Amino acid sequence: MIQVGVLLPQNFRLLSIAAILDVFDTVNGFYRKDALETPFNISLITLDDKNYNFSTHPCVSLQEAGQFELILVPSFATNDIKDCIGANRGYIPWLNKQHTAGAEIATFCTGAFLLAASGLLDGKAATTHVDACSAFSTAFPLVHLKADKTVTQDGKLFTSGGATSTFHLLLHLLQLHCGKDMAVKVAKIFAIDMDRVNQSYFSTFQPIRHHNDDIVASAQEKIENNYQDVATIEEMIKDIPSSRRNIVRRFKQVIGITPIEYLQQTRIEAAKKLLEQTAQQMTEVIYNSGYNDAKAFRKVFRKSVGMTPTQYRDKFQVR
Numbered sequence: 001m002i003q004v005g006v007l008l009p010q011n012f013r014l015l016s017i018a019a020i021l022d023v024f025d026t027v028n029g030f031y032r033k034d035a036l037e038t039p040f041n042i043s044l045i046t047l048d049d050k051n052y053n054f055s056t057h058p059c060v061s062l063q064e065a066g067q068f069e070l071i072l073v074p075s076f077a078t079n080d081i082k083d084c085i086g087a088n089r090g091y092i093p094w095l096n097k098q099h100t101a102g103a104e105i106a107t108f109c110t111g112a113f114l115l116a117a118s119g120l121l122d123g124k125a126a127t128t129h130v131d132a133c134s135a136f137s138t139a140f141p142l143v144h145l146k147a148d149k150t151v152t153q154d155g156k157l158f159t160s161g162g163a164t165s166t167f168h169l170l171l172h173l174l175q176l177h178c179g180k181d182m183a184v185k186v187a188k189i190f191a192i193d194m195d196r197v198n199q200s201y202f203s204t205f206q207p208i209r210h211h212n213d214d215i216v217a218s219a220q221e222k223i224e225n226n227y228q229d230v231a232t233i234e235e236m237i238k239d240i241p242s243s244r245r246n247i248v249r250r251f252k253q254v255i256g257i258t259p260i261e262y263l264q265q266t267r268i269e270a271a272k273k274l275l276e277q278t279a280q281q282m283t284e285v286i287y288n289s290g291y292n293d294a295k296a297f298r299k300v301f302r303k304s305v306g307m308t309p310t311q312y313r314d315k316f317q318v319r
Contacts, residue, residue, distance in 0.1 A: 001037060002041070002070055003041050003043070004040050004069070004072065006021070006044050006074065009073070010087040011077040013075045013076060013077065015163070017074050019167060020108070020166070023174075023190070030185065043057065043059075043065070045060055047061070068103050070104045070173070071095065071103050072108070073105065074109075075109030075166075077110075078129075078135070081135055085113060092114070092117060095115065096118055104156040104157075107160070108160050108166045109128060109129045109160065109163060112126050112127070113128065113139070115157070116139070116140040121140065121154075122140075122142040122143060124155070125143075126154070127148075127152050127159050128159065133145060134206075134256055137256075138256060151168050151169045164192075167190060171186060171192060205265045208254065215242050215247060216247075219237050219240060222240070227270065227290045228290045233260050265304070267290040267291065268289070268301060268304045270290070271291075276317055282309060
């Protein structure tokens with residue numbers, strides 16, 4: 001029987017906890033039905049002595065927790081990631097100790113922030129919620145972030161992308177510990193699309209706006225107001241009282257990407273909204289999002305989103 005520890009971090013997301021427990025309880029139920037020993041013994045691990053009522057699983061404090069073979073770190077709220085990590089910092093030495101003793105550690109969605117804060121992900125592949133990737137890469141530059149991936153595995157460390165990607169990592173873990181037949185059985189029970197490996201198309205471009213650089217803010221405004229014009233960055237920022245070199249340097253420093261990348265992402269986000277919300281012909285979508293070269297548009301869209309514009313419309317259009 002595999003000893004599984006599920007962390008209950010401060011500000012945890014209930015959906016993440018519920019998904020983890022529901023899947024493992026379902027698997028244990030299949031084994032009991034066949035009169036077999038259940039494969040997972042689950043404990044909930046807290047930083048304090050508070051008892052959370054999650055089914056029949058016992059709550060143990062971090063001080064009382066023994067050695068586990070598999071540790072699961074669910075997602076938690078990230079309105080202020082520094083505060084969230086600080087509130088859960090007590091788990092970090094314990095995670096390092098458990099991993100050194102041989103435990104596998106799997107994080108779900110923003111749970112990757114806590115594992116990265118431990119240093120265990122330095123030099124290793126990881127993913128997280130697609131809209132949290134920018135903050136993650138800024139905070140943990142030594143981690144090889146795979147922003148488009150649904151699931152990553154690097155040795156005994158596992159991560160998953162946002163929300164429903166939790167189920168894809170759970171299936172991956174089940175296949176490792178219980179075999180593919182059980183993973184397929186669970187996928188059918190929970191109606192999970194097993195072959196989804198990419199999460200790029202769930203992303204939303206959310207540029208940084210809360211900064212104090214007026215020149216960068218002016219450049220952002222120029223790009224956002226003129227992205228439909230077939231123009232160069234030089235034309236867009238020509239009225240800003242600074243050299244192009246200085247604007248590009250400061251823009252990259254503050255926003256994390258160059259002005260041309262910002263323009264590209266602004267245009268792609270506009271195209272996604274047109275594909276979702278209108279019945280415009282593809283040529284209209286291309287033109288109205290700032291492109292005049294259909295081939296170039298399709299190439300950039302696929303690279304950024306992970307699927308073709310037509311596939312994106314078929315998947316997300318509000319009909």
